[in-house]
Amino acid sequence: MVLKDQELQQIDATFLRHLKDKDPEALANLSIKLANDLKEARERLNQTPSNSSRPSGSFALWEKNGTADDTDSSDNDEDLPGTRSNSITDKDSCSDPESEGGSPDESASCGDETKPPPKKRKPGRQPGSQGFGRIQQLTVTKTDHHRPVCCTACNNDLTSHAGIAYTGFYTVDVLFGETQTPGLELTYTHHLYYCTPCPLCDLDNRAYPQRAEDVPKWEQVGLTEWRLVGPALASMIVYLAFDMRLTRRKIQRFLDDLLGLKLCVGTLQNVIVESARALEPVEEQLVNDLLDESLIHADETSHGEAGVLLWLWVFIGRSTALFYIGYRSLEIMDNLLDSHPCGYQGYLMSDGYQVYRHFRKRLRCWAHLIRKAHALCESYSPESRQHGQHVLNVLHELMKGIHAARDGPDDGRVDISSQHDAQLAQLKVICENMQRSRHKKTQALGTEFLNDWEAIFRILEHPAWPLTNNEAERALRHWVILRRITQGTRSEQGSRALALIASVMETCRLRKASPLHYIKEVIYERRQGRDVPQLPSVESNMIECVGV
Numbered sequence: 001m002v003l004k005d006q007e008l009q010q011i012d013a014t015f016l017r018h019l020k021d022k023d024p025e026a027l028a029n030l031s032i033k034l035a036n037d038l039k040e041a042r043e044r045l046n047q048t049p050s051n052s053s054r055p056s057g058s059f060a061l062w063e064k065n066g067t068a069d070d071t072d073s074s075d076n077d078e079d080l081p082g083t084r085s086n087s088i089t090d091k092d093s094c095s096d097p098e099s100e101g102g103s104p105d106e107s108a109s110c111g112d113e114t115k116p117p118p119k120k121r122k123p124g125r126q127p128g129s130q131g132f133g134r135i136q137q138l139t140v141t142k143t144d145h146h147r148p149v150c151c152t153a154c155n156n157d158l159t160s161h162a163g164i165a166y167t168g169f170y171t172v173d174v175l176f177g178e179t180q181t182p183g184l185e186l187t188y189t190h191h192l193y194y195c196t197p198c199p200l201c202d203l204d205n206r207a208y209p210q211r212a213e214d215v216p217k218w219e220q221v222g223l224t225e226w227r228l229v230g231p232a233l234a235s236m237i238v239y240l241a242f243d244m245r246l247t248r249r250k251i252q253r254f255l256d257d258l259l260g261l262k263l264c265v266g267t268l269q270n271v272i273v274e275s276a277r278a279l280e281p282v283e284e285q286l287v288n289d290l291l292d293e294s295l296i297h298a299d300e301t302s303h304g305e306a307g308v309l310l311w312l313w314v315f316i317g318r319s320t321a322l323f324y325i326g327y328r329s330l331e332i333m334d335n336l337l338d339s340h341p342c343g344y345q346g347y348l349m350s351d352g353y354q355v356y357r358h359f360r361k362r363l364r365c366w367a368h369l370i371r372k373a374h375a376l377c378e379s380y381s382p383e384s385r386q387h388g389q390h391v392l393n394v395l396h397e398l399m400k401g402i403h404a405a406r407d408g409p410d411d412g413r414v415d416i417s418s419q420h421d422a423q424l425a426q427l428k429v430i431c432e433n434m435q436r437s438r439h440k441k442t443q444a445l446g447t448e449f450l451n452d453w454e455a456i457f458r459i460l461e462h463p464a465w466p467l468t469n470n471e472a473e474r475a476l477r478h479w480v481i482l483r484r485i486t487q488g489t490r491s492e493q494g495s496r497a498l499a500l501i502a503s504v505m506e507t508c509r510l511r512k513a514s515p516l517h518y519i520k521e522v523i524y525e526r527r528q529g530r531d532v533p534q535l536p537s538v539e540s541n542m543i544e545c546v547g548v
């Protein structure tokens with residue numbers, strides 16, 4: 001839309017006749033703008049969920065095929081027990097920065113330390129309860145003047161006209177320290193927006209703060225310049241909450257104690273959700289980059305969302321990591337791997353969880369198998385102890401072969417499976433014997449080996465690859481600690497925010513870049529209504545993924 005409401009209100013029959021007499025060409029140009037705006041408005045009016053451009057990222061992976069439980073409760077104001085719901089439905093501070101600092105205790109949906117609210121009571125300020133205005137007065141460090149550049153109706157240059165300030169807001173932000181200038185500096189900018197009457201056609205032109213278009217599921221969190229918390233400070237809050245694992249209350253204390261800045265928990269929570277919304281389009285880049293990798297490690301761990309047991313999934317390659325929170329189902333993996341136009345061509349490293357089994361090009365983590373064999377060695381049954389020891393002996397022989405191949409002239413890039421035919425045949429006999437054992441764990445391990453044979457020994461075809469799924473387990477560890485601190489998330493939006501932020505932070509770390517600076521850039525660009533900047537590039541000199 002080119003024309004703003006305030007401008008349309010001024011354009012009536014008198015204005016158009018006046019413009020026609022003064023400058024017919026300008027009238028023609030204005031007509032084109034009006035026609036374009038009308039077409040765009042009509043198209044929006046005709047949008048339905050099936051034809052609108054809802055970004056792919058706004059669908060959770062288990063929703064894409066429409067086969068999973070439809071638990072989207074965006075139209076449902078009630079928090080039903082046992083369902084996922086957007087519990088941050090009653091907060092929006094995008095229209096007025098004063099209210100940002102004011103909403104007293106909008107509860108955290110992803111990681112506040114307070115207890116979950118009683119059923120049917122939405123988190124945050126209750127309707128009708130008293131709000132609190134922002135009370136801290138800061139000294140303005142800078143004033144930014146925003147003026148219209150040219151007339152919307154006749155394109156007349158307005159840069160030399162002063163105009164009158166008609167609205168404004170304040171933004172508090174930080175300047176990060178750098179190598180040459182260490183330290184953290186707080187800025188408080190007064191943004192003034194001007195109205196300039198066009199001397200040619202008399203239209204009152206106004207400069208407006210930028211605002212990104214609303215998208216489904218994030219309607220409650222506007223992405224706009226009109227914010228109390230600037231992009232760098234917002235990024236710092238995200239960093240403190242997710243990288244440093246501070247609760248909202250601790251971040252509040254940190255900002256107050258170290259920077260003398262008083263922000264309420266509700267503001268911090270809004271900043272985090274807004275940042276996650278800003279980061280959402282990055283997911284497409286992440287998916288593309290991940291599916292270009294030749295080996296992806298996958299793992300999952302339990303995650304509570306408003307009392308519902310879900311799973312935090314990680315898919316991690318050499319330079320990209322993706323996190324999702326959802327059900328422990330096949331759809332998450334299928335939807336991710338099928339996002340590639342030709343289907344994912346690389347290999348998947350996982351544990352023995354059966355969801356992974358249907359993926360053909362798979363590798364099994366040996367650490368789990370070795371642990372199970374060790375357990376057999378400690379069994380009371382002499383037969384099981386013997387089986388366990390046999391399995392361990394063969395695995396150690398094979399590991400020696402793999403390490404020798406890695407140290408060899410080909411750096412482990414050559415298939416060595418044929419060199420170990422005898423050992424594999426020997427192990428197969430052991431496993432078949434184990435399957436006949438009456439000892440349950442012995443029987444189970446024998447069956448596990450035989451069922452997953454190809455995946456377990458595929459490593460012999462690619463000895464340079466890792467033997468364990470440590471990459472994925474290590475990537476989850478940080479977020480497991482965060483889950484313990486925060487007791488999980490409170491809403492679907494909170495879970496989505498956590499997964500997006502985790503994906504971006506972990507990927508930046510893998511690429512040896514600072515998530516703090518990248519997230520700042522993303523928030524800045526998206527508040528201006530622009531696309532997300534490219535992720536930090538994969539350094540060509542990054543160390544090859546060599547296994548344990």
Ligand SMILES: [Zn+2]
Pocket residue numbers: 151152153154155156198199200201202203
């Ligand atoms: Zn004009």
